[in-house]
Amino acid sequence: xxxxxxxxxxxxxxxxxxxxxxxxxxxxxxxxxxxxxxxxxxxxxxxxxxxxxxxxxxxxxxxxxxxxxxxxxxxxxxxxxxxxxxxxxxxxxxxxxxxxxxxxxxxxxxxxxxxxxxxxxxxxxxxxxxxxxxxxxxxxxxxxxxxxxxxxxxxxxxxxxxxxxxxxxxxxxxxxxxxxxxxx
Numbered sequence: 001x002x003x004x005x006x007x008x009x010x011x012x013x014x015x016x017x018x019x020x021x022x023x024x025x026x027x028x029x030x031x032x033x034x035x036x037x038x039x040x041x042x043x044x045x046x047x048x049x050x051x052x053x054x055x056x057x058x059x060x061x062x063x064x065x066x067x068x069x070x071x072x073x074x075x076x077x078x079x080x081x082x083x084x085x086x087x088x089x090x091x092x093x094x095x096x097x098x099x100x101x102x103x104x105x106x107x108x109x110x111x112x113x114x115x116x117x118x119x120x121x122x123x124x125x126x127x128x129x130x131x132x133x134x135x136x137x138x139x140x141x142x143x144x145x146x147x148x149x150x151x152x153x154x155x156x157x158x159x160x161x162x163x164x165x166x167x168x169x170x171x172x173x174x175x176x177x178x179x180x181x182x183x184x
Contacts, residue, residue: 004184005183092108117150118151121152
């Protein structure tokens with residue numbers, strides 16, 4: 001099972017969801033065929049069970065469609081960022097999260113104290129603004145003021161992380177809980 005917030009999560013999650021979807025569809029078809037071949041009619045209990053298999057298959061398909069537009073952060077970029085952040089904060093990768101209005105994506109998120117530094121390599125400027133507003137407003141409602149900036153370039157993110165090296169690395173528990181809670 002892939003761990004949310006780790007590098008490669010999106011890729012592993014897509015594979016897992018696809019395999020699960022195929023398995024559920026195969027099981028539903030198998031149940032239908034077993035019922036039809038043994039009774040000679042579609043009107044049997046196994047047909048009902050196979051139809052009920054559509055519900056988890058639909059949920060799995062929705063999750064797969066949610067992840068399709070996104071991809072995992074390149075391993076070399078992640079390793080470079082990880083070497084910069086050693087013991088100074090928390091580095092998340094492959095973040096897909098939702099608000100009431102949008103599905104949002106960050107390739108990487110670094111947190112030290114109340115400073116958040118995001119990386120959105122394929123994002124649009126509008127989504128970067130939405131992500132920043134979402135984090136700052138939600139944390140303000142929870143009683144913690146955070147400062148967030150989203151970069152479109154890994155080198156810019158790395159230099160910002162290096163500039164924050166002397167900041168306190170104690171990440172508030174509310175912030176850790178919030179990030180864990182929002183991840184899909």
